[in-house]
Amino acid sequence: MTERPVIEAKDLDLTFQTNDGPIHALKGVDLNVNKGDFVSFIGPSGCGKTTFLRVVAGLEHPTGGTITVNGMSPDEARQNRAYGYVFQAAGLYPWRTIGGNIKLPLEIMGYAKSEQDAKIAKVLELVDLAGFEKKFPWQLSGGMQQRASIARALAFDAEILLMDEPFGALDEIVRDHLNEQLLELWARTEKTIGFVTHSIPEAVYLSTKIVVMSPRPGRITDVIESPLPRERPLDIRDTPEFLEVAHRVREGLRAGHAYD
Amino acid sequence: MNKLLPILTVVVAIMVVWYAAAVGMNKKWALDQAERAGISLSTGALISDTWSQDRPRLPAPHQVVAELWKSTGGMVIKGKPFSKRSLIFHGWITLSATLAGFVIGTSAGILLAVGIVHNKAMDMSVMPWAIASQTIPILAIAPMIIVVLNSIGVQGLIPKAIISAYLSFFPVVVGMVKGLRSPDHMQLDLLRTYNASGSETFWKLRLPSSMPYLFTSLKIGMAASLVGAIVGELPTGAIRGLGARMLTGSYYGQTIQIWSALFAAAILAATLVGIISLIERRMLKRMGAA
Numbered sequence: 375m376t377e378r379p380v381i382e383a384k385d386l387d388l389t390f391q392t393n394d395g396p397i398h399a400l401k402g403v404d405l406n407v408n409k410g411d412f413v414s415f416i417g418p419s420g421c422g423k424t425t426f427l428r429v430v431a432g433l434e435h436p437t438g439g440t441i442t443v444n445g446m447s448p449d450e451a452r453q454n455r456a457y458g459y460v461f462q463a464a465g466l467y468p469w470r471t472i473g474g475n476i477k478l479p480l481e482i483m484g485y486a487k488s489e490q491d492a493k494i495a496k497v498l499e500l501v502d503l504a505g506f507e508k509k510f511p512w513q514l515s516g517g518m519q520q521r522a523s524i525a526r527a528l529a530f531d532a533e534i535l536l537m538d539e540p541f542g543a544l545d546e547i548v549r550d551h552l553n554e555q556l557l558e559l560w561a562r563t564e565k566t567i568g569f570v571t572h573s574i575p576e577a578v579y580l581s582t583k584i585v586v587m588s589p590r591p592g593r594i595t596d597v598i599e600s601p602l603p604r605e606r607p608l609d610i611r612d613t614p615e616f617l618e619v620a621h622r623v624r625e626g627l628r629a630g631h632a633y634d
Numbered sequence: 635m636n637k638l639l640p641i642l643t644v645v646v647a648i649m650v651v652w653y654a655a656a657v658g659m660n661k662k663w664a665l666d667q668a669e670r671a672g673i674s675l676s677t678g679a680l681i682s683d684t685w686s687q688d689r690p691r692l693p694a695p696h697q698v699v700a701e702l703w704k705s706t707g708g709m710v711i712k713g714k715p716f717s718k719r720s721l722i723f724h725g726w727i728t729l730s731a732t733l734a735g736f737v738i739g740t741s742a743g744i745l746l747a748v749g750i751v752h753n754k755a756m757d758m759s760v761m762p763w764a765i766a767s768q769t770i771p772i773l774a775i776a777p778m779i780i781v782v783l784n785s786i787g788v789q790g791l792i793p794k795a796i797i798s799a800y801l802s803f804f805p806v807v808v809g810m811v812k813g814l815r816s817p818d819h820m821q822l823d824l825l826r827t828y829n830a831s832g833s834e835t836f837w838k839l840r841l842p843s844s845m846p847y848l849f850t851s852l853k854i855g856m857a858a859s860l861v862g863a864i865v866g867e868l869p870t871g872a873i874r875g876l877g878a879r880m881l882t883g884s885y886y887g888q889t890i891q892i893w894s895a896l897f898a899a900a901i902l903a904a905t906l907v908g909i910i911s912l913i914e915r916r917m918l919k920r921m922g923a924a
Contacts, residue, residue, distance in 0.1 A: 433823055452829055459827040461820050469842050469921035478838065482828045510922035 378445060380534060380566045381407035381430055387438030388425060388592075398591030399425040400436070405585065405594065409533075412560055412567045414577035415585045416623060417630065422592020423570045423585075427536050430568060431459055443534070455483060457534035458527025462542050464519035466511040466526075472498070473507035476526045483530055497525040500559060517548040521555070528563070535567045542572060553579055554608055561604065574627075578602075578620045579611055586623055588630020596626035652695055659691040660684035693890040701894040718874075721898045727875040729902060731791050731863040735798020736856055742799065743806025743855070744848075750807070751814040751840070752832070761811075768804050772797065772862065777869035794875075798862035802855035809851030813844025845921065849914040856906045864899060876902075 386403040389396045400422045407413050415423035428434040429441060432448035443451035451457065458479075466475045473494050480490045498504050501521040511519055520540055527535060541549045553576060560567055571577050577584050578600070586596040600619055602610060610616055657680075664683040668675045675683065685694040693701075702721065709720040716723045746764065749756040776797050783793045817839050825835050867877025876899045883891035 431827055433826060452827065455829070457827070459824065461824065463820060465820050465824055467839070467842065469845075471922070479828045482825070482830045482834050482838070512922070 377409060379406040380409050380411075381405070381441070381443055381568070383426075383429075383439065383441045385439040386426075386429065386436050386441055388422070388429060388434060388436045389438075400429070401591035401593050403439070403592075403594055405597070407566060407568065407583070409566055410564055411583050412569065412581045413583045413585060414569045414571055414581040415587060416571055416574065416577045417587030417595075417627065418589055420589040420592065421587040421630070422589070423587050424538055425592060426587075427538055427568055427570055430534075431457060431536055455530055455532055457536050458530065458532045460520075460524050460527045460535065460537040460540045462539045464511070464516070464523040466519055466522055468511055471508050471510055472503065472514070472522050475511070475522060476529050479526060479530050485530070493529050493531075497528045500528060500562070501525045502555065515548075517544055517552060520544065520552065524556075524559075528559075528565075533566060535565045537567065537569045539570050539572065541576070549573075549576070550608060556580065557606055574620050574623050575611060578616060578623060579606065579608075584619070584623055586626035586630065588627070595630045596622070598622055598626070649695060652692075653685070656690065656692045656694045657681055657684045660687055663687060663691070689887050690889055693893050697890050698893045698897060701890045702897055705894060706898075721876070721879070721894065724874060724876050724879050724895070725898055725902055728860070728863050728867065728877065728899070731794035731866065731875070732798055732856075732859045732902075732906070734791060734795035735800075735862055736802055736859040738795060739799035739802030739859060740806050740852065740855055743803040743851070744810055746803070746807045747810030747814060748836075750811050752836075761807075764804060764807050767800070772801060772865055773869075775800070776865050780866065780869060794863050794866035797866040798859040801858040801862040805854040805858065806848070806851045809847045809854075810844055813847030814840045816843045816847065842921065845917065849910065849917070852910050852914075853907050856910055857903050860899065860903045860906065 383403050383405045386400055386405075387398070388400040389398050403422075403426060405426075415426060417423050425434060429436055430443055430448055432452040435448075441448060444454070444456050446454065446456070466472070467478065470478065476494045476497060477490050480493060485493065494507065495504070498507060501524050503518060503521055503525060506514065506518070506522070511522070514522065524535075524537075524540065527537075541552050544552065557580060559565075569577075569580060582600050582604070584596075584598040584600060585594055586598070587593065588595045598619060601615055602619065661680065661684055664675065664680055664687070667683075668680075684690070686697070687693075690697070705719060705721040709715050709717055709722065714720065716726075746756075746760055750760055751757070779797055779800075780789075780793045783789065783796070814836075821839060821843075822835070825839060830838070863875070864877035864880070867875040868881055873882070876895050879895035879898075880892050883889070883895060
């Protein structure tokens with residue numbers, strides 16, 4: 375791979391000024407994410423994993439260091455529709471149907487009417503929600519709503535998918551199912567995915583690269599390249615390789631806490 | 635039936651209290667009349683007299699209803715629905731001022747709210763004035779508005795509509811500011827990830843989010859508009875409109891006329907608010923509410 379990394383962060387700092395003094399949300403973060411990677415960010419609250427994702431999205435601006443997304447600044451990347459963002463809550467507009475919600479970014483980005491319909495049909499099929507286009511969000515379960523919000527993020531063909539604890543509010547059974555579907559979707563679309571999570575099994579199961587972070591100041595303590603194959607049935611979680619990676623993540627998290 | 639029973643119970647209770655109060659309040663007059671005529675009244679005769687006087691202190695409900703009918707439906711049957719004795723005529727005068735005031739007040743309220751939400755300076759400067767405006771008693775300001783406008787030759791509907799608007803813009807401002815600010819950080823961030831412009835954020839997120847708040851405000855604003863229009867009819871000795879009806883009724887001791895005008899105003903208000911509720915239900919249904 376001689377290609378340039380999709381996301382390239384060098385010595386990234388982000389300090390929030392608050393009434394209680396400065397908070398170092400990110401300090402000296404170096405990270406490269408290559409095309410097609412599935413990168414998970416894991417760590418306790420306050421470790422800066424969500425902040426890092428928001429910096430990539432241009433929703434927060436770093437106070438030091440450099441970051442490029444597709445070789446551009448995050449703001450330019452946003453203007454070029456480089457990424458789709460999935461939040462912790464589905465955040466669908468209750469006054470729009472599922473189809474209408476997915477149409478929202480397409481309307482704003484000025485796609486032609488016929489193109490909009492085609493794209494909606496395509497992404498609904500991708501997240502296994504075909505036929506739900508005319509339903510309103512309240513008629514869907516929490517898991518289905520989150521799938522619809524993933525469809526919304528995929529609708530405009532961004533190369534990067536940023537996901538901020540998208541399954542955090544769902545129960546474990548639904549979460550397993552969605553994790554499986556997400557892997558399938560990733561394999562089919564070949565997107566680059568940045569994924570924030572609290573869950574070690576989720577991070578290990580999904581990722582090709584696991585970024586372990588720790589708080590105060592928010593920093594990276596370990597980057598683990600997963601030895602697991604790309605093809606992953608759910609029961610891979612019982613193999614020794616899986617447990618070994620999970621163990622290393624846990625060690626990384628513990629090491630981060632030792633500074634406290 | 636489940637809903638009807640409690641409503642009927644309350645109505646019956648009000649009727650009982652009302653009729654009893656009518657007996658109590660009108661008794662003195664009936665007894666004085668009887669004494670002057672040198673006759674003594676039986677209890678039954680006394681009660682029936684208190685419920686059928688021409689100028690009772692408190693007219694009985696059936697007298698008010700009869701007067702209401704006489705001055706509305708009765709006038710229509712006589713073919714004079716817009717005669718000066720018709721409440722339809724007076725009601726229309728008040729209604730037109732109410733609606734004009736409501737439209738002005740609501741538009742002003744929405745525009746102010748949009749300004750307040752989008753402009754920090756307006757947020758700091760307009761809101762205190764809007765609140766201050768509502769602490770001034772409308773009865774103190776209404777005559778001034780009418781006199782000032784009259785002196786520059788504006789009279790009739792417009793001054794009343796302005797008083798009406800003065801009362802109705804406030805609930806709309808407060809409700810719409812809250813409504814336009816109701817989208818949370820996540821929803822605003824989502825639109826930022828799409829690089830949406832301010833106007834797109836307004837039309838696609840803020841405005842639809844504010845609809846439930848708007849309708850609540852509109853209902854309060856509509857009732858306030860009607861009060862404003864009636865108050866606007868009082869201080870000038872206007873001869874037309876429900877307010878004028880109440881005023882002339884009180885000059886000439888026509889209590890039945892006052893009460894029937896009062897009821898006409900209440901029915902009008904209920905109808906107007908009902909219409910807004912109906913539009914609200916339709917609109918929210920179209921917006922996906924169950």
